[in-house]
Amino acid sequence: MLKSIRLALALSVITLTGFAVTPxxxxxxxxxxxxxxxxxxxxxxxxxxxxxxxxxxxxxxxxxxxxxxxxxxxxxxxxxxxxxxxxxxxxxxxxxxxxxxxxxxxxxxxxxxxxxxxxxxxxxxxxxxxxxxxxxxxxxxxxxxxxxxxxxxxxxxxxxxxxxxxxxxxxxxxxxxxxxxxxxxxxxxAYIEKLDALDAEMREAIALIPQNKRTVITSHDAFGYFEHEYGLAFLAPQGLATSSEPSAADVAKLVKQIRQDKASAIFMENITNPALIQQIARETGIKVGGTLYSDALSPPDGPAATYIDMMHNNIRQIKGAILGS
Structure with a gap:
């Protein structure tokens, strides 16, 4: 009987070990x-x-x-x-x-x-x-x-x-x-289910923002698909490429457009130099609302360590800057 138990235990260890090392x-x-x-x-x-x-x-x-x-x-x-x-x-x-x-x-x-x-x-x-x-x-x-x-x-x-x-x-x-x-x-x-839930959260958050307050300013034009999908308007002086340098005329044109469109918030991006956004904030009197993550995530200890965290951070920053909550 004792031999049988030992044999059974040995076989179970072999079996479990086999499954454990397969991956x-x-x-x-x-x-x-x-x-x-x-x-x-x-x-x-x-x-x-x-x-x-x-x-x-x-x-x-x-x-x-x-x-x-x-x-x-x-x-x-x-x-x-x-x-x-x-x-x-x-x-x-x-x-x-x-x-x-x-x-x-x-x-x-x-x-x-x-x-x-x-x-x-x-x-x-x-x-x-x-x-x-x-x-x-x-x-x-x-x-x-x-x-x-x-x-x-x-x-x-x-x-x-x-x-x-x-x-x-x-x-x-x-x-x-x-x-x-x-x-x-x-x-x-499983991940797409999480994205579906995130998408619903984004739409619910944006629905709380009045239509006349849905214009914001960022450094470069990275949020066109966000705008197209969720109904916010983004203005950006650098176009699509962060390597471009807008002229003084470009900046003046943007400042004029911001005043006409009554932009509600202005944001820095994690991948761009903040100097241009700070200049525009001074010229328009709009307070910088925080940092949006555009083309890159944050380090692991940051607010946008994953794609889902990034989207949560961005909509939280936008909603908070516009509505104060």
Whole structure:
């Protein structure tokens, strides 16, 4: 009897040990995310099955980022390279040419309906990678510099678009790691439920803001999709690119427009120099309402450590500055 018990215990330990080490035995999917928002999406979908390297980290500006040798090494070894697309990543062309990746480049804005950016203010020319989702990098292909043209690349500022990013990530992970597909799909579905709840919260908060108080000012034009989706109006002197420098005439034009439109609040951004916004605040008499997170998350101990935290922070700052609550 004692031998039987010992045998049963031994078998149970072997069985449990086998289940415990199975995830560790499978190699992690090596994923590179171009900037912090995409990195957060990828973590929520991939869970423990993926190893994620994020190129442009917290409070980083993808418009002006200069790739490092470590970035090229990570891209060269990656199974998947997740990028925004729509020429958002100004550094991407150089990085792809330097690293010559063998992995798949996945453009997460596939399926997004692009919107035009506002042309009130000038913007600087940037370069980007003009690839298609799911296509391997062609080492012999010559990339050309591109500007944004008429397209706003900040699609992630709309939560319905964030759902598209997440679905595209899940599809890419499933294609690269079929054994983990059920896990990826399950994780994506759970995260999309959270995004749905967040979207409802955003709409409820904005419904409390009177229509005549829904104009705000930010540093650069990163909130076009937010405006399009939720009904706020954003004015920005720097256009789409943080590298652009508005002229004195541009600033004067914005100040005049702010006075005409009776803007209710003005905000700094985590990735831009606050001097311009402070100047506009002085000239218009509008108090700076706080900091919005546009193209990057905050560090882990900040108010926007995740995409969901970022959107919560932004609507809380906007609503608080306008309504005083």
């Amino acid at each position: 560790a035995m499978s190699a992690s999917l090596k994923v590179v995310a171009s900037f912090s928002v995409i990195g957060d999406f990828a973590k929520n979908v991939g869970g423990e099955r993926v190893e994620i390297t994020t190129i442009v980290g917290p409070d980083g500006d993808a418009h002006v980022y200069e790739p490092k040798p470590a970035d090229a090494a990570a891209v060269a070894k990656a199974d998947l390279i997740l990028v925004n697309g729509l020429h958002f990543e100004g550094f991407l062309r150089r990085l792809i040419e330097t690293s010559a990746p063998k992995g798949t480049i996945v453009e997460l804005t596939k399926g997004v309906e692009p919107i035009a950016f506002k042309t009130e203010f000038a913007e600087a020319k940037e370069s980007g990678y003009a690839g298609d989702e799911g296509h391997k990098h062609d080492e012999g292909h010559e990339h050309e510099d591109h500007d944004h043209g008429a397209i706003d690349p900040h699609a992630f500022q709309s939560i319905p678009n964030a759902r598209i990013y997440v679905k595209n990530i899940a599809e890419a992970f499933c294609a690269a790691d079929t054994d983990g597909c059920v896990d990826y799909q399950t994780n994506a579905a």
